[in-house]
Amino acid sequence: MGFADVLGSGKFVVTAEVSPPKGTDISGALAGAGLLQGLLDAVNVTDNQRSMMRMSPIVLCHKLGEMGFETIMHMTCRDRNRLALQSDLLAAHALGIHNILAMSGDYPTMGDQPSTKPVFDLDSVQLLQLIEKMNNGSDFQDKPLDSPTSLCAGAVANPYVRPLGPQLLKLNKKVSAKARFIQTQAVFDAAVFNEFADAARHIGIPVIAGIIPLRSAQNARFMNEKIPGVKIPDEVISQMEAAADPALEGMRIAAKTIAGIRTNCQGIHIMPIGGHGNTRRLLELCGLVD
Amino acid sequence: MLITRPKPIEEILSMLDMFPETSICVVGCGICARKIQTGGEAQVSMMTARLQQRGLDVLDGKIVKHACSTESWDSMVEENPALDDAGILLVMSCGAGVSLLGRISGKPVLPGLDTTSLGSALKDEVFENFCVMCGDCNVGLYAGLCPKSGCPKSQVNGPCGGSIDRDCEVEGRECIWVKIYDKLESRGMLELLDDIRPPVNHDRRL
Secondary structure, eight states: OOHHHHHHTTOOEEEEEEOOOSSSOOHHHHHHHHTTTTTOSEEEEOSSGGGOOOOOHHHHHHHHHHTTOOEEEEEESSSOOHHHHHHHHHHHHHTTOOEEEEEOOOOGGGSSOTTSOOOOSSOHHHHHHHHHHHHTTBOTTSOBOSSOOOOEEEEEEOTTOBSHHHHHHHHHHHHHTTOOEEEEEEOOOHHHHHHHHHHTGGGOSOEEEEEOOOOOHHHHHHHHHHSTTOOOOHHHHHHHHHOSSHHHHHHHHHHHHHHHHGGGOSEEEEOOSSOSTTHHHHHHHTTOOO | OEEEEEOOHHHHHHHHTTSTTOOEEEEEETTHHHHTTSSSHHHHHHHHHHHHHTTOOEEEEEEESOTTOOSOHHHHHHHOTHHHHOSEEEEESOHHHHHHHHHHHOSOEEESEEEEEEEEEETTEEEEEEEOOOSOOOGGGGTTOOHHHHSTTOOSSSOOSOOSBSBOSSSSSBOHHHHHHHHHHHTTOGGGGSSOOOOOOGGGGO
């Protein structure tokens, strides 16, 4: 059963993120993903996240597919023009990758290749439209494909963005452009997420909430400062600071957040800091694994 | 108005190294670069003095009326004879001015400035990034606030997820999408944003 079918069944889904290596050896990434066997409905593979140069996610998705994982490949509009986006979508499909998470991507100056040319030929809405077009058998210029794709495309949203009006405008367009699900930026505050979920109730597609189990007050501060769109409340940072076992506290905070938003989303997406060593434990804390 | 910024002096000196023992005329531009004080009288004089202090043969520093538009090279020389006497021109204007002078003077030209965007000036206030010259203008749909130039990611269908409290994730300025939304909302014209806009047709630039 593909990810689209699982979502369609109404199941509360669990996904998690792995990153390709900054080098040629993928054994570490595969071993890390091995910790997730049996825990997830799909594993996401990031695309030069935070504009830090890494291996293309196509390869890692393919290898994870061989290990039996359903994969969701992230695809940003930052690094490819419409020709390259289409080529990579066809390549991914040919390698058995059937889920794409379409996003604009962090700006290059945020990362380790700040002098790079920002492409942004398409935006995430137009990328979703392109995928829908390819699913219907034609390319961007309406030329027929030899064989159509059958990709399930998702999109992203940030529950923290205020004012909500412009964000909802974009979200509505993503839904019109046939996004099948929405994955959110990391949530640290159930009330903020629930306000967003209320405002987005009309979209009628599953929302998967992003969760980052914090490891220390220090990395919480780092994320607030360095990761666009992340907003960790001061009281959460204080809780982390006071904790005897910060990693456990981070998991408790995540579990509490998940409990607080669970009726307003159809799944969670775990984005750990530094590997999946604690992911099983977090899911156990949340009662999301036997 | 073309927005320019000064090149580092080291870069200029390194370009001038390509032309040893060649006389130089520093050329400013009387329009945009003068207005935003990157290639006006003060900047041209300062550049002239800095190069002379380093022992370079600078004949003069001159401001032409418009570096990007002229009747002829002869008409420029008539007003500024040093242009013709110099072996090389260091041009403190936008890239269009440098290119035109290179084309009509028959001399090597070097850029003294970097051209960064198409903007505007209102009295002493300078606005950068008003236009990216995409060749496919539809700024009327966005309350006159161009998202292709005003948003670093050129988002035409709404904001990215990186601006939390009205601020752009990239630069210390307000997200252009918040401004577009507010302006159209105040005019009761938000429906202009309903349709999904297509990507820029780059064909039209040819």
